[in-house]
Each structure stands twice: as structure tokens, then as C-alpha cells.
Amino acid sequence: GRTELCHVNSMDTHQDQGVGSSVPVPAIVAAVVALAVVVGGLAATRGLRDSGPHRLLVIATGSEDGTYHALGVALARVLEEEGLVKQAVVEVTDGSVANMRRIGEADGGADLAFVQSDTEPVSAARLVAPLYDEVLHILVAEGIADEVRAIHDLAGRRVAVGPAGSGTRQLSARVLGHFAVAVGEEFEVSASAAAEGLQDGSVDAAFILTSIPSRLMDELATTDAVRFLSLGDPQEAGNESDALALVFPSIKATTIPRSTYVGLPRRPVRTIAVSALLVAREGLAPDLVREITEAVFEHRGGAGGLEGVELVVAQRIREDFRPGAHVIPFHEGAASYYLREEPPFFVAYAEAISLGLTLLVGAYSAFLGLREWMKRRMKNRVDAYLLEVAGLASDLGELTAEQLTEHRKALERIRHRAFADLVAERLPADESFSILQNHFRDEFAAVNARLREKGGVG
Secondary structure, X not given: OOEEEOOOOHHHHOOOOOOOOOOOHHHHHHHHHHHHHHHHHHHHHHHHOOOOOEOOEEEEOOOOOOHHHHHHHHHHHHHHHOOOEOOEEEEOOOOHHHHHHHHHOOOOOOOEEEEEOOOOOOOOEXXXXXXXXXXXXXXXXXXXXXXXXXXXXXXXXXXXXXXXXXXHHXXXXXHHHHOOOOOOEEEOOOHHHHHHHHHHOOOOEEEEEEOOOOHHHHHHHHOOOEEEOOOOOOOOOOOHXXXXXXXXXXXXXXXXXXXXXXXXXXXXXXXXXXXEEEEEEXXXXXXXXXXHHHHHHHOOOOOOOOOOOOOHHHHHOOOXXXXXXXXXXXXXXXXHHHHOOOOHHHHHHHHHHHHHHHHHHHHHHHHHHHHHHHHHHHHHHHHHHHHHHHOOEEEHHHOOHHHHHHHHHHHHHHHHXXXXXXXXXXXXXXXXXXXXXXXXXXHHHHHHHHHHHOOOOO
């Protein structure tokens, strides 16, 4: 029988902690100090900006149906509309490895490119901005899911490993090589072709590297043709995903939560992730790179920005200037943007500026720390709701129609509290809340189906 909700317990007395109800004091301090330090530099900085548009700019992306290409098209449009370049040409490529080679070409190469953080860099590559996480989905055809339960079970199987020259191909080779898994046949095909192969039975398993949320994964999940392969037990420390993160510093271990997609995965899945990066060639003019970096962060959201109509992943782009955290060094122009470097006018006031920057960094660090703490609290609230629902589990088949009706009422009360917390900004309006919604949907569907079987109102 299926395990579902049973009864309401004392967790119905969910207490309001007031997250997001007031402005943090460190934020006010940081804003005041930032205003004092930066205001004087705005006029001088304006005079340093290049007043005319630059030449043709070439952006290397990926396959036409991929996120890199969609971001590249949106970025090209923003740069042209802002007058930073006369023309931005978006190139369709095989992916990260091919893009890195294009950055390294002396003549006729790419000016900007999207690559994965685990791609072997060329000497001419310079980092513009870390963008978002890409998560590895290892999928198995539903018909053989009982036979393939671990990465070693892929031995001798037909596996889609990503197109040649792509970051997916490179990452899948590292995973299979690390665990010494010799597959029977490799298919170097796109993610969409791999999804089709899983459905028509021409491939047994597929490596698909994509951001979350993913339209392709949502569509594939609705077919019920696949199951997720986990890199170890999510509850067990030191599993396969942790081993990969230890061996490859550019890879990090992560978890795909239950019901991230439509009914899938059925339980948490352990896997790995890499960062999507925007890189530039070293010789690209610093002033242009600074303006490109600024455009990325100033035009992330909205239909007129990188987000476009449905490019939700652009909402995840955040400033992340940590030179020691990346193999690729930051471009001089990008670093200038992140550091908000001031014109020579401020050299005469070096001591005062040094004190102001010290206060700013301290206050801003405190603000960031508090903000991250608040985000964790909001995420913990979502987890608390999931645990509350899980704590009411029982076998639906053993319950009467009246008991099932009480289950549904209990679910409705919990969901009402969750949405009240969302409106009050005590829960994050992001993918974690979407997962909670999916969880509620699945539980309601199960209870209603059982009610219909017993002659109740579904």
C-alpha cells in the first residue's frame, strides 16, 4: 500500500517567527556607509565610460534548444539595445569544451562564451561572471529500473552521454571513468534526443546536465518513462557524489529533492552539480567587459532582460566575486565592476576611502551573513512543512471514507498555513516552495482517488 497522511498532530500549532517582518540593522548600516563611499565617485566614473558602441561581438553558446543558447540570445539583445556593441552574433556550438577552444583561438574566435566550471581552461580565458548551478540528472528507462540501481549497473548498457564537445559529455566521461564503468554503447546525442531514446527504448540510460527547473525534465517526467539513478544513498555520508566532489574541485555534491518534477523523483536523489560560467577572451577591452558585467546584473529580470519570456534561470544569477574559488581568473574589466573601482580623483583621499571601504566591507559582510541566515530560516520552514506532512503518514487502504475526509481537511489546513507564510514572506517564493506544492498535489490526488474508490466525494 501507499504511505500517505493519517492524522493531525501537535504541529498544527505552527509558531510564527516573524521572518522578513523588519529591515535588518546591518542592511541599514551597509546602505549608509555605501552611500558615503560611492556617491563622490559616480560623477568621475561617468566620465571614464566609453561613449561609443564597440565593434562586432561574437558569443559562443551551445545547442539551439539549450539554456546557454537562450541566454546568449538574450544577452546579445541586451547589449545591442544598451548600445554597448554595434552587433552581437550568437553562435550555435557543441557546448562547453568547444566554446573554450573558441575563446583560445587567436583569430576569428569567440569574444564571450558560456562554459561549465569543470571545463579545462585555455590561457586566454578570463571569467566574467559565475551564473547558476547545472545539475546532473542520470536517468534510466523505466523498463530496466529494477536492474539498474547503482552507477556500476550501467556496465554493458546503451548510454546517452551528451554531444561530442559538450560539457555533458565531459562530465559523464569523468563519472564513468572514476567508477571504472565500461558501458556497452555510447550515444553522443543532445539532451532532447536522449529523452526520446529513453522513451522509445533505443537507449537504456542517459546523462542530462541541466538547471532546475527544467522544461525538458518536466515534460519527460509526465511520460513516466524514466527513473532517477542516485549516486549513493542521500542519507549516507561519504557516498559516490561526495567522492566525485573530493576528486574534482570544480564539482560539488547536491541532492534533487523528491517531487522536484511531476511525481519524480519518488525519493531524494544524490548527484553532482557544476557552475555555469560566462567567460571572455583576455584581450577584450576592459571597459567593454565592465559594461557587459554590469549589463548582466542590471538586466537579469523581466521580459526585456535575460529572463526573457520563460528563462527563469536568469533569476538565479547573483554577484559572486571570489577569485580564489575559480580556476579561471577574473577579467580585469569584470573585477573593476565587482570592486566598484573609483577614478584617480579618490587617490588624494586614500586614507579616508580605505577606512570607508573597511567599514563597508564589514557591514556588507554582516548584512550578507544575516541575509543568508534568513534564507536558511525560510528554507527550514519549507522543510518543516514537508516533515509535518511526512509525520502524518499511514496506509490509505486501511482508512474509512470518514477518516480519509479528515486526512484531506488536515492537508488543507497545513496548505493554508503554508500559503499564509508565503504571503507574509516567511517562505521563499522559489523552487523549494514549488516542490512543497507538488508534494501537496500528490497527497491530495492520492486521498481523492481513495475516496472515489470508497464511494466518497473525490
